[in-house]
Amino acid sequence: MNRVFSFFICIVFICVSLVLSDVYGQQEPSRLAPPASDTLGERLYRDGLLPSGKPLIGYIKGDLPAPGNSFTCISCHMRSGLGSVEGSVLTTPTNGRSLYAPRSNPPTLRPGMSAMGVADKGPPSPQPPPARPAYTDESLAAALRGGVDPSGRVWDPVMPRYKLQDDDMAILISYLKSLSSEFSPGVDAATLRFATVITDDLTPDRYQEHLNLLDNFIRRTNERTNHIENEVRNPRVKRQLMVSGRVAYRKLSLSRWMLKGAPETWRSQLEEYYRKEPVFALIGGVSGTAWKPVHDFCESNHLPCLFPQTDFPVISETDWYTLYPSKGYYQEGETAARFLNRCDDFPDSGKILMITRESREGIMLNDGFRDTWRAFGRAEPFTVRIAEKEFLSPERLALLVKTEKPDAVVIWDNTALPEAINSLTAPGIEPPNKIIVSSGFLDLKFMELNDNIRDITYITYPERLPMDEKLLEAYFFGAKPQGLKIGDGISKSAKQTYPLIKVLERALREMKENFYRDYLLDIISMGKDLDVPLYERMSFGPGQRYASKGCYIVQLGKGSRPELVKKSNWVIH
Template identity: 25%
Template sequence: MRRRVLPVLPALLALLAMPALAAPAPEAAALGEQLYREGRRADGAPLQALREHGLTVSGRDAACIQCHRASGMGGAEGSSRVPPIVGARLDAPGQAGPGTRARVAPGLQRQPPGGEQRPAYDREHLARALTAGIDAGGRAMDALMPRYRLDAAEVAALDAYLHTLTVGAAPGFDGRVLHLATIVGADTAPEVQEAGAGVLAACLAERSPRAGAEAEAGTGAPPWVLHRWTLGADPARWSAELQALQQAQPVLALISGLTGPDGRGAWQPVQQHCEHEGLPCLLPQGPSIDDRQPLRWTLAFNRGVSLEASGLAQALGEPDEDGRAPPRRLHQIVQSRDEASRLGAARLAERLAAAGAPVHVEPPIDLDTPGLGAAAAMAALRTATPDEAWVLWLDGAALARLAALDAPAPQARVVLSGERLAGRFEAVPPAWRANVRLTWLWDRPGRTRARLALNAGRWLLSHERAPAADPALLQIQAHAYSACELAASALRRMGREVGRAHFMERIEEAEEAATATALPRFTLGTNRREASSMLWRLRFEPGRDEPVPDGEPLSPP
């Protein structure tokens, strides 16, 4: 079957010889970025292109970023390799990327792909590739490559933008060593720091390439070093502290991270810093990922209390497991001094409003109000009616303080945040258990410890680090180990073509088998920024210490 060559090509090639048509570089690069990332032309009209069999694609579906990625370093679509198109690579003859040499049976010779044999691209070659699907060596390109309808100024704009994409020079890479960082809080307990930052540092040091002939020759992945950044007790100052730390020692990425005494403290100022600075922030351990903000540079195990809020908004709009109609009023009890507690309550109210749920959300009751919080909350719980729902965003200590006063009314519908309880189910008093439900973001209770001990325990024991007896500490150990394996794999595959966007793209290619987490499944993909979006609802059964699933898991948006 003959490939269709767009009729604009001869005229376009002639126009490209006229330098007067080239837009000034800044304006051209801005238009090129718009075409590349959004598939949108200067007048706002969608970019048009033809695929095989005459299929037309347009707009975002035709945008270069869909296959060549934000970094311009490409990757793969199915079994087809998508080549890099950053300016420096286009300006040089084709070459094999690191790790792309396939094994060949004895006696056979591998024929390199056309992209590895081509000469360098000039503007005319680029125009021909974009509009007719012919590469710089005169060969037909893969059918995956669209044939675009572009004028000369647009080709020049794309060319200008591709030359703004660079790899090999990025913050945190000095040409010899690649610098990474992890975060701990000044108030984080020493045993928690050791479980998280200590495990991470030992694992990354072990996985780092060794300085040697490859590093000296500028081939292979560079060695890396991990810095421990300690943030003060006041989250309001973290933005300035992070700026100062980054200025003193630039890093490519933040790996893992713990704040607060138990490692589950505030995180939103760090998340905001990462997104604002374009700094990859990989698998922090905290529960308060704010999904109201775009997540481009933050990759989380899950969204924590934001995911719980989404699941609760979905569940509260339906009859419950006992067949009772959805509640007409929602009460929430929070700890205002706790970031995750505040975020969960705010997110649930927003989700219910966005869904148009016919439930009136009362102002939250603050357990941190001096003298009145716990007493007011228990007085209301004692008189709760069947048409009300209560969601308690409380940690184990706060729940114990409330439970010491009394128990809710027998008909009360009470939901506890399993994420705030951090798996400490013993904090739920027996007198509460009949009418309490919990949200849960991890593997089924009873299986989580076995999963972590199996997947991370072997590495811990082989490095003279006993798996922690405390389930919360064991999860921190295992998740630090997982963050190490994920980061090390991506860094090695990235090689010396260092870039922050390129690093995130290699992270997205991670496989579930490479992780040792409390999640039942670890799934990533293009632009996916949470490894799991699954949520269980749990209930207590008589005679059992741990709750059991109450129905099938939810996967809320």
């Protein structure tokens, strides 16, 4: 009985998928305006800027003006133009393939049944929009100006109406026709291709478990596809199951792009891999050095890169194609500045002595603190830079503290700590009110701090606390996670791979047959927060490219086996 009911649900789901396919449309519109206008159309759509450079003005709820650069098309219709879902609100696609195709009415279901074929539970699902004829250039221009579709239905009053001149309207319509008009590279009728990047500065034990988990995910996904091919006898039902994307995907493949030598040579290696085998997206990947060459390659080729494992992400407010687990070391520096800014006992004119090791880690920690501190309008810290092979002795640190008399000392170093910090309790030295260090840079060395310095030493900690994380391992992974070899515990690499697989599973399920790279990222941006083993929370949103946005400030408890004591929330506002 259960198998029959499950199959019935699948059939209902297929019917709904067919209707939604009609809603979105598949007809290829003709292009009337020259492709040269697409750059100007992109500015109109993404930035709300006219070809003249002035803001596009839209009118909402009748006559309320809304500058286009604060109410852009992508805010609701997303970068791909395939629309969005937020709660019970559905924003329809605005790409040419959808607009220039007629839209059918949704099916009528029996009362008490949802689109999944079962009784409704929880919040209501978005209601599909009603039928309408296909747009033409003329009817689309009229709708954008007046807010009435070809069937005579009036648009929602929050959808802006745009009083565009004919030339500007032609540019915008031409761009809408180009949006998500052809599948992205890396997909064909049978296979969706991915790759993962590994750099040769790592030993195999640093990346092999990550690769095992990715291979296991690809294998399990393809087994589900094979099961449907073998079990479903009705050719029409099988075809719809295979192309709907809601029940199964195309077969997946995963290539390994191994990068060798200096980072300056990686770009040419990536280009050669991509020339031989274009892929739909990069997933995961591990590097012990800067990720910037891979990041820049992905930006240039409009290639999504999901959750690479690196402590050195590119920090950018505008780049689009790489989604990082966090900001890495930069995030720890950022958190230290936020914490210090909120401390009631740190004076507005308080002096900071910041000691920075001239290494990748030290510079990113320094930059995160400095950029955030400046944004608060605070005075620049007094910064002492330590050359990469230079030693920060206890005597030097003590002399700096005696000379500068800072209210707080921020130390981004890992060579002489904790010995140097412990020396600040020596007779004749007046320690600062606060000392801040990085757990990521120090690893476990901070556990060696003397009891009499722990009360003034604060530690950035960008992960779940160990006692919390251990309790959750079985919950997240089960007693024997697939693809893992369990020894003393579950590795950090495995914990970083877990959210990647969860996000990818959901995105592939929601993509249906819309194989557009921007849509993949749009879907992820609409996802719910993830509760994961390594971080307290990972959250997503349009244009957000760092999923874990938090970091604790902790102190050491007393004794030889101290616990970490939280001194802040996960996110410090």
